[in-house]
Amino acid sequence: xxxxxxxxxxxxxxxxxxxxxxxxxxxxxxxxxxxxxxxxxxxxxxxxxxxxxxxxxxxxxxxxxxxxxxxxxxxxxxxxxxxxxxxxxxxxxxxxxxxxxxxxxxxxxxxxxxxxxxxxxxxxxxxxxxxxxxxxxxxxxxxxxxxxxxxxxxxxxxxxxxxxxxxxxxxxxxxxxxxxxxxxxxxxxxxxxxxxxxxxxxxxxxxxxxxxxxxxxxxxxxxxxxxxxxxxxxxxxxxxxxxxxxxxxxxxxxxxxxxxxxxxxxxxxxxxxxxxxxxxxxxxxxxxxxxxxxxxxxxxxxxxxxxxxxxxxxxxxxxxxxxxxxxxxxxxx
Amino acid sequence: xxxxxxxxxxxxxxxxxxxxxxxxxxxxxxxxxxxxxxxxxxxxxxxxxxxxxxxxxxxxxxxxxxxxxxxxxxxxxxxxxxxxxxxxxxxxxxxxxxxxxxxxxxxxxxxxxxxxxxxxxxxxxxxxxxxxxxxxxxxxxxxxxxxxxxxxxxxxxxxxxxxxxxxxxxxxxxxxxxxxxxxxxxxxxxxxxxxxxxxxxxxxxxxxxxxxxxxxxxxxxxxxxxxxxxxxxxxxxxxxxxxxxxxxxxxxxxxxxxxxxxxxxxxxxxxxxxxxxxxxxxxxxxxxxxxxxxxxxxxxxxxxxxxxxxxxxxxxxxxxxxxxxxxxxx
Numbered sequence: 001x002x003x004x005x006x007x008x009x010x011x012x013x014x015x016x017x018x019x020x021x022x023x024x025x026x027x028x029x030x031x032x033x034x035x036x037x038x039x040x041x042x043x044x045x046x047x048x049x050x051x052x053x054x055x056x057x058x059x060x061x062x063x064x065x066x067x068x069x070x071x072x073x074x075x076x077x078x079x080x081x082x083x084x085x086x087x088x089x090x091x092x093x094x095x096x097x098x099x100x101x102x103x104x105x106x107x108x109x110x111x112x113x114x115x116x117x118x119x120x121x122x123x124x125x126x127x128x129x130x131x132x133x134x135x136x137x138x139x140x141x142x143x144x145x146x147x148x149x150x151x152x153x154x155x156x157x158x159x160x161x162x163x164x165x166x167x168x169x170x171x172x173x174x175x176x177x178x179x180x181x182x183x184x185x186x187x188x189x190x191x192x193x194x195x196x197x198x199x200x201x202x203x204x205x206x207x208x209x210x211x212x213x214x215x216x217x218x219x220x221x222x223x224x225x226x227x228x229x230x231x232x233x234x235x236x237x238x239x240x241x242x243x244x245x246x247x248x249x250x251x252x253x254x255x256x257x258x259x260x261x262x263x264x265x266x267x268x269x270x271x272x273x274x275x276x277x278x279x280x281x282x283x284x285x286x287x288x289x290x291x292x293x294x295x296x297x298x299x300x301x302x303x304x305x306x307x308x309x310x311x312x313x314x315x316x317x318x319x320x321x322x323x324x325x326x327x328x329x330x331x332x333x
Numbered sequence: 334x335x336x337x338x339x340x341x342x343x344x345x346x347x348x349x350x351x352x353x354x355x356x357x358x359x360x361x362x363x364x365x366x367x368x369x370x371x372x373x374x375x376x377x378x379x380x381x382x383x384x385x386x387x388x389x390x391x392x393x394x395x396x397x398x399x400x401x402x403x404x405x406x407x408x409x410x411x412x413x414x415x416x417x418x419x420x421x422x423x424x425x426x427x428x429x430x431x432x433x434x435x436x437x438x439x440x441x442x443x444x445x446x447x448x449x450x451x452x453x454x455x456x457x458x459x460x461x462x463x464x465x466x467x468x469x470x471x472x473x474x475x476x477x478x479x480x481x482x483x484x485x486x487x488x489x490x491x492x493x494x495x496x497x498x499x500x501x502x503x504x505x506x507x508x509x510x511x512x513x514x515x516x517x518x519x520x521x522x523x524x525x526x527x528x529x530x531x532x533x534x535x536x537x538x539x540x541x542x543x544x545x546x547x548x549x550x551x552x553x554x555x556x557x558x559x560x561x562x563x564x565x566x567x568x569x570x571x572x573x574x575x576x577x578x579x580x581x582x583x584x585x586x587x588x589x590x591x592x593x594x595x596x597x598x599x600x601x602x603x604x605x606x607x608x609x610x611x612x613x614x615x616x617x618x619x620x621x622x623x624x625x626x627x628x629x630x631x632x633x634x635x636x637x638x639x640x641x642x643x644x645x646x647x648x649x650x651x652x653x654x655x656x657x658x659x660x661x662x663x
């Protein structure tokens with residue numbers, strides 16, 4: 001039986017890729033894209049038309065259309081209300097990252113899903129990167145010895161729009177780009193972050209939002225890591241950004257540049273040089289895993305708790321920058 | 334003609350010696366080394382004299398070039414200054430700030446030139462990046478990253494592994510980057526760092542240092558003595574109007590891979606980055622020319638001390654887990 005999926009909001013651009021992946025799974029008979037609902041009817045109708053599915057003029061209508069599960073991609077602060085609606089309607093939820101913009105909302109989302117017997121999965125597609133999976137295998141097999149330190153980056157560009165309106169996004173670059181690499185580190189180390197120090201700035205855009213983040217994380221197992229979450233890529237940079245991890249172990253060092261599988265396009269008409277990615281589609285792995293969990297009832301591989309733990313590191317980073325000192329986790333509340 | 338004596342006949346002593354041999358206004362007189370045999374071997378290699386003692390060498394030269402382990406710098410500098418000799422001293426200038434201060438005082442009192450060998454300022458990729466930054470090529474710099482390192486260094490008596498002597502990769506190696514960061518972007522406001530230095534590991538060290546500069550830019554420095562894959566350097570300067578990126582791995586104009594003897598099998602490809610003007614040569618030429626012209630070199634002893642101050646602040650942050658603010662009277 002194909003898992004029937006509804007899309008709740010396309011405010012976050014990742015929704016386009018997720019919808020595309022649902023269509024790929026539809027071709028395999030594993031999923032079906034039932035319909036789209038969006039606060040922005042024009043946007044929603046356009047996408048519905050593009051995929052040849054129905055546009056629902058309210059989230060309630062979509063949830064009543066016989067879907068099994070939803071993919072939730074609104075502005076960050078709306079993750080909670082949409083997840084609550086879906087859970088109360090008995091639908092499984094794949095929620096875009098960051099799971100929440102504060103701890104209370106994240107907790108509420110986890111609890112409402114539990115109370116209604118639905119699964120909550122956080123959209124961390126990097127976990128499905130074949131390069132990351134290979135790195136994790138090597139670490140687990142002890143090929144690097146004991147892991148001692150990690151240097152991570154997840155850099156990009158200012159996406160603009162609601163991403164730079166803290167009332168909608170919960171912050172800037174730090175809330176946007178801290179969670180992916182933090183999640184990979186937690187997954188790789190099987191250990192929780194216990195301390196965060198952050199230098200945060202706005203030196204790229206000079207706006208009322210942060211665009212520069214340099215975080216230092218300490219894990220319960222004494223491993224330390226830094227994470228550059230800045231929107232520091234220039235406008236002419238040949239690709240969107242990066243996800244990198246350098247893992248230092250007692251027996252060796254591994255360096256992963258997750259999106260390095262590219263060819264270079266030199267385009268005279270656009271006067272632009274760009275990297276053309278030919279590596280595997282990590283979003284497909286993510287959506288596919290969600291669909292499989294919904295179909296079989298097995299636990300989702302990345303939980304709401306995982307999403308909240310990574311988001312909490314971003315909350316702590318803001319707190320650290322405010323206080324000018326390292327902050328201990330878990331945060332109160 | 335400036336008569337030169339080198340103390341320390343190791344890798345850096347020889348590198349410097351090659352530079353003096355090419356200068357028309359300097360003459361390498363000889364070497365001295367705590368290991369007499371080392372001084373003899375190296376001296377005969379360059380066709381110069383081996384001195385049994387530093388004092389004996391001082392009598393025969395106008396300047397000394399100190400290429401010895403860090404904790405020996407103080408005594409060697411003080412002796413040279415009181416003998417009225419000019420001094421080029423390897424980095425880090427001193428093991429402690431107090432040592433640096435004593436050296437500066439002694440040099441000032443004796444009226445001799447003391448220059449720390451912060452050679453990175455003569456590396457064309459770093460010099461060019463600074464010139465570009467000062468010309469506004471990236472706008473206002475906001476985020477700067479540097480990476481330096483490779484395998485754990487090996488040297489006489491394994492002195493790098495003795496933290497009390499070397500100060501680990503933070504003091505011994507990325508002092509280069511600290512000096513370049515100050516020179517290019519201005520003073521440091523505060524430092525936070527994590528490192529393996531005090532974890533009791535065997536010949537593996539690694540540090541990640543985050544700094545807030547007075548300009549408000551954020552800098553991240555990696556010090557790596559844990560990479561068996563070879564020595565690498567990179568930097569990235571991102572500003573509000575552009576970015577400069579350098580990676581030593583992709584700046585190798587020449588790579589040679591040799592067939593193994595007997596054919597077949599895999600050889601190792603060795604990349605090279607040849608330059609018409611060796612950075613060490615440029616550094617030494619600058620020092621010699623400055624001394625002969627009676628001018629202050631562009632790198633002052635105070636610069637050397639400031640770089641040590643940043644490194645020691647990073648080490649203090651590693652030890653205490655706290656943010657260390659600079660300029661509070663060291």
